[in-house]
Structure formats: structure tokens, C-alpha cells
Amino acid sequence: MFTKLIAAAFAASVAVTGAAHADTDMPFALDWKFEGPAAPYFAAIDEGFFADAGLTVEISEGKGSLDAIPKVATGAYPIGFADINSLMRFLDQNPDAPVTAVMMVYDKPPFAVVGRKSLGVETPKDLEGKVLGAPPPDGAWAQFPIFAAENDLDMSTITVEPVGFPTREPMLAEGKVASVTGFSFSSTLNLKRLGVPMEDQSVILMADHGVDLYGNAIIVNTDFAKANPEAVTGFLKAVAMGWKSAIADPAKAVDALIKRNPAADAGLETERLQMAIDANVMTDYVAENGMGGVDADRMASAIEQTKSVYEFQSEPDAAKYFDSSYLPTDGSLMLK
Incomplete structure (x- = not known):
């Protein structure tokens, strides 16, 4: 026991x-x-x-x-x-x-998908056909299936790249992934520190897209x-x-x-x-x-x-x- x-x-x-x-x-x-x-x-x-x-x-x-x-x-x-x-x-x-x-x-949970507009990510549907970076232990990634279901995402078209927490934002800043899962206030400002301007970032807060957690x-x-x-x-x-x-x-x-x-x-x-x-x-x-x-x-x-x-x-x-x-x-x- x-x-x-x-x-x-x-x-x-x-x-x-x-x-x-x-x-x-x-x-x-x-x-x-x-x-x-x-x-x-x-x-x-x-x-x-x-x-x-x-x-x-x-x-x-x-x-x-x-x-x-x-x-x-x-x-x-x-x-x-x-x-x-x-x-x-x-x-x-x-x-x-x-x-x-x-x-x-x-x-209101900070679970989010943070993408770059210059890489074509502004709405949930934009994730289809692109690479999503997601740390396996990430709280936002754990809720992503609910977000995907609520927004009718075709997961077969989304390439999920397991990433580590230290490499998550650098990979997005370098364009190796088009978006990442994370807490909104963490990923956005980490990207800002890495030189990605806020105007190029899209913050898709799961709570604003059907996730009632x-x-x-x-x-x-x-x-x-x-x-x-x-x-x-x-x-x-x-x-x-x-x-x-x-x-x-x-x-x-x-x-x-x-x-x-x-x-x-x-x-x-x-x-x-x-x-x-x-x-x-x-x-x-x-x-x-x-x-x-x-x-x-x-x-x-x-x-x-x-x-x-x-x-x-x-x-x-x-x-x-x-x-x-x-x-x-x-x-x-x-x-x-």
C-alpha cells in the first residue's frame, strides 16, 4: 500500500x-x-x-x-x-x-500553446501541419488532449517533438518548432529574453479555447x-x-x-x-x-x-x- x-x-x-x-x-x-x-x-x-x-x-x-x-x-x-x-x-x-x-x-490556468506568427501559428487550427514542441512532464502538455478535442484538431497532422524544459523556448526562437506548450507567462517572457518580440508571439490560452479546468x-x-x-x-x-x-x-x-x-x-x-x-x-x-x-x-x-x-x-x-x-x-x- x-x-x-x-x-x-x-x-x-x-x-x-x-x-x-x-x-x-x-x-x-x-x-x-x-x-x-x-x-x-x-x-x-x-x-x-x-x-x-x-x-x-x-x-x-x-x-x-x-x-x-x-x-x-x-x-x-x-x-x-x-x-x-x-x-x-x-x-x-x-x-x-x-x-x-x-x-x-x-x-484561471496558464496552460497555453505559444507560437510564432512568422511561422504561421496564430489560432488553434494553425497547429495542424506543423511541429509542436512539448516537454513530457509539462502541465500544459498534459491538458493538450482536451484542448485538441475541444478545437477539433487533427492530431495526425501535428508532429509532436518531445523537448526538454531548458530547450523548449530556444527551439522555438530558432524556428526548429513552430509552437510549444507551456505556461503563458513562462514561455512568452523566456522567448522575449531570447530576442523574439512579443508582436511575433501568439499566445493561445487553453482556457479561452474550451478548456474548463x-x-x-x-x-x-x-x-x-x-x-x-x-x-x-x-x-x-x-x-x-x-x-x-x-x-x-x-x-x-x-x-x-x-x-x-x-x-x-x-x-x-x-x-x-x-x-x-x-x-x-x-x-x-x-x-x-x-x-x-x-x-x-x-x-x-x-x-x-x-x-x-x-x-x-x-x-x-x-x-x-x-x-x-x-x-x-x-x-x-x-x-x-
């Missing part, structure tokens, strides 16, 4: 305590690099939001959601950040894994959460406050990021953060309801879309994928 296999790793890596207090360590596994959208979490450290909750938080880079989810499921990290759709499939394949999502961050969420090891409910709620409150601070002053939040990634371009990462805020985090739903929660009807629709391209081993259960019970109820989730 998965639970038995991870028990030793969990016990060795995470000290299970009761209520949150000064020495509650909560290492946090990101899904990706220290880029603009990660700035709110560093702002939460530097502005003392985690410390106010009695938490010591150290943030680690990731290599995609398929890297972050097992880290949390095995207990190597008590908490992380990953695509909820990838989490659904992971839990279907590992039904005993003690991991679930507890706070939605990307209410949620995006990345805070995920937690459920064994840890059950033993430390106050710590988890305190962590989520600090995350919300970090995002609220970043929305008010993106450049200041990016300053906290640059401390951890001095090689990053502050201007570019501020632009990347602002893109995530505008397109993915601060949606109409979040403006009205606050960040963190999910709409039950939309979640059901997302599961149905996933079922159309993925054969679940057992009947999917939304309650297994998202648990709202740890969200703070003190109004801190309202971002404005």
Missing part, C-alpha cells in the same frame, strides 16, 4: 507536531523555478507573514508538477505547489497517496495536515497575504525573489508576475469570493473534461482532490 511505503519517509522528513508554533518547519516545494509568480511566497517570508503564523518556511525549486506532487505525497515536503489536474491523475494511479489540494491559486494549487500531505491543522491554515493565510502584497506592489515582491535568484532580470520577472496576477490569479471569481476556493459546478465540469481524454481507474471524486476545510475564515483571502 502506498501509505505504508511512504510512512518511513514521512516520519524522517517532517516532524509532526500539534498546533503551529515557532519551530514548526514547513518546507515548501514549488513546481518550477524562482521566477516572477513565485515572488509572493518570498514576500510572505520577508514581510513576516509565515513567521507571524509560527512557521519556518524554506522554498525549493521544482521541475514541474510531476516532480512536486510525489515530493508531498511521500512526505519529503509537507506542502507544495502543483497542477490540480495532474494531481487528479496521480491520485487515480496512487489512490492511497496522502496528498490533496487545499488552496486554489491559479483560478483549474490550474495550480497549494497541495498538502494529508497526514501532516491532520496532525497540524493550525499550521496549514496559518500557511494558507500567509500565502494569501503574500499575494495581496504582490498585487499591491509587484516590484517590491520581485525584490524578495531577486534576493534568492540574483541572476534573474527584475524587470522581466515583474512583468511575468503581473501577467500571472492579471490572467490567472485575480479573476472575477476571486475578486468576488476571495482566493483559494473552487466552484463545485466548475470542478465537476473539469472532471468531466478530464474523463473525456483520460480513463480513470475508479470513479473520480472531487472531495479527494480538493479540501477547503483548511482555508482561513477571517477575511484574509480577499485580495482587495
